[in-house]
Amino acid sequence: MASNAPASRSDGLHYLSLRDAIAARITAGDLKPGDKLPSERRLQEDLGVARGTVREGLFQLEAEGVIYRRDRSGWYVSPPPVVYDPTRWEGFMSYVEAQGRIPATETIAANEVAADPLLADVFSRPPGAPLYVIRRRRYVDGRAVLVERLVVDAALAPDLLRFSFDQSLTSILKTEYGITVARNQVSMQPCALTGFEAEALRVKSGLPGLAVQRRSYDAQGRVVEYDHEHWRHDSVRISVDTRVR
Amino acid sequence: MASNAPASRSDGLHYLSLRDAIAARITAGDLKPGDKLPSERRLQEDLGVARGTVREGLFQLEAEGVIYRRDRSGWYVSPPPVVYDPTRWEGFMSYVEAQGRIPATETIAANEVAADPLLADVFSRPPGAPLYVIRRRRYVDGRAVLVERLVVDAALAPDLLRFSFDQSLTSILKTEYGITVARNQVSMQPCALTGFEAEALRVKSGLPGLAVQRRSYDAQGRVVEYDHEHWRHDSVRISVDTRVR
DNA sequence: AGCCGTCTCTGGTCTGGACCAAATATCTAG
DNA sequence: CTAGATATTTGGTCCAGACCAGAGACGGCT
Structure with a gap:
């Protein structure tokens, strides 16, 4: 096994940890507006959580306007409004x-x-x-x-x-x-x-x-x-x- | 068994059928602003779908501003803005x-x-x-x-x-x-x-x-x-x- | 080069569990 | 009757699967 430590957050919620991890990659410039995120199944493996949990984290970022989805294509970093x-x-x-x-x-x-x-x-x-x-x-x-x-x-x-x-x-x-x-x-x-x-x-x-x-x-x-x-x-x-x- | 026929909607999505069913009860005046909805587990039984599906339907109505939740208390019909x-x-x-x-x-x-x-x-x-x-x-x-x-x-x-x-x-x-x-x-x-x-x-x-x-x-x-x-x-x-x- | 299938990858939907923590109702002792 | 302990109910989180439909890539045919 490789990296396997979710819940690096104060409140210990896995989906918020995932949220933070991806948000960090975006603010760091690692992911730029228009870039495609790894697939849900990829994130699931990388972070060692269930797919439902991965999606919950992605939904958070979507609600914040940080990422958006193209149906059955993938998740992308949002451009500014x-x-x-x-x-x-x-x-x-x-x-x-x-x-x-x-x-x-x-x-x-x-x-x-x-x-x-x-x-x-x-x-x-x-x-x-x-x-x-x-x-x-x-x-x-x-x-x-x-x-x-x-x-x-x-x-x-x-x-x-x-x-x-x-x-x-x-x-x-x-x-x-x-x-x-x-x-x-x-x-x-x-x-x-x-x-x-x-x-x-x-x-x-x-x-x-x-x-x-x-x-x-x-x-x-x-x-x-x-x-x-x-x-x-x-x-x-x-x-x-x-x-x- | 009693009533057991989800997917009464044109697109056949269970959670949208549930959305419609509850929305209908609200527009009909059966449920009024401030009223409490049946619990998720109750709806799950009544409609014969998994709890995740019930919640998906409730999330729809929440997004539309039709209902809201009080944490760990229940779902309620929203008052007007x-x-x-x-x-x-x-x-x-x-x-x-x-x-x-x-x-x-x-x-x-x-x-x-x-x-x-x-x-x-x-x-x-x-x-x-x-x-x-x-x-x-x-x-x-x-x-x-x-x-x-x-x-x-x-x-x-x-x-x-x-x-x-x-x-x-x-x-x-x-x-x-x-x-x-x-x-x-x-x-x-x-x-x-x-x-x-x-x-x-x-x-x-x-x-x-x-x-x-x-x-x-x-x-x-x-x-x-x-x-x-x-x-x-x-x-x-x-x-x-x-x-x- | 351009069209058209096929095949794969992706998110969308759904199941049926499980355990937790907070809210609430209920009961009990003072 | 009231205050505090207890039990129950409720939504919140998480798991491990499954199948589907659309998007996209690829390759072969024209």
């Missing part, structure tokens, strides 16, 4: 690039729908009024980090669907329709990525996430954009700067 | 009460410390300058939902420690020192509650949380409060309203 200010009228492509990362956008669907009572209320329009619903998936450095559902009032942006949404919607609304935003109402809540979101981001159901909801109003107080974003928990940091009212 | 606007200069006691919930605050520690280089930079003061550091735990309806570390410049609020911090710090700074806030710089990030925070909130290490950092400035641009909050993920929804700059 991007900083996002949802109150700014600045596009994803723009601020991600400004942080030295490579943004990408993929349009999953773009449809015209009739407003249901809920959406009608948000847009202060009668039920049945035409709206555009756009679903997109966004990437940073090739990794899917969020899915979003955008709703725009068709009356404010007629024939919006003729544009490509793989670029910035911000600039389309501004350049093509002269729409500018005067006020943002943003709400955020920790969530779990499940069902559709989990599939779209190719993560295991239950991974922590951050749900961001934004209503953008123009100077006349009309809702020009109603947005729901679901971010991976390890990929985003929100930053907001405000004068006190 | 409180809504919090960190850009407002309004105290915890005030906005929690306004939402029909019962707030409580417990001061864990209150000390005067010498500014380390990091804090000195934040407060634009020389290293070693006196600062007050306050640690508090906050409750909603008797459940600990966040721990925070507050830092205040001793030069701006001399002899601050003679006050009790079980009430609102907001009103102390305003009433006793005439300090008002003109600007807030807030950043938020999904995190895992580990180590100190997990112990303080009595949650299992690795539970998802939300880390909120706030710098409050007065009209002269001085930092009057530097705050780090760690919230349970299932207890908070952030809401921010801003005019676009």
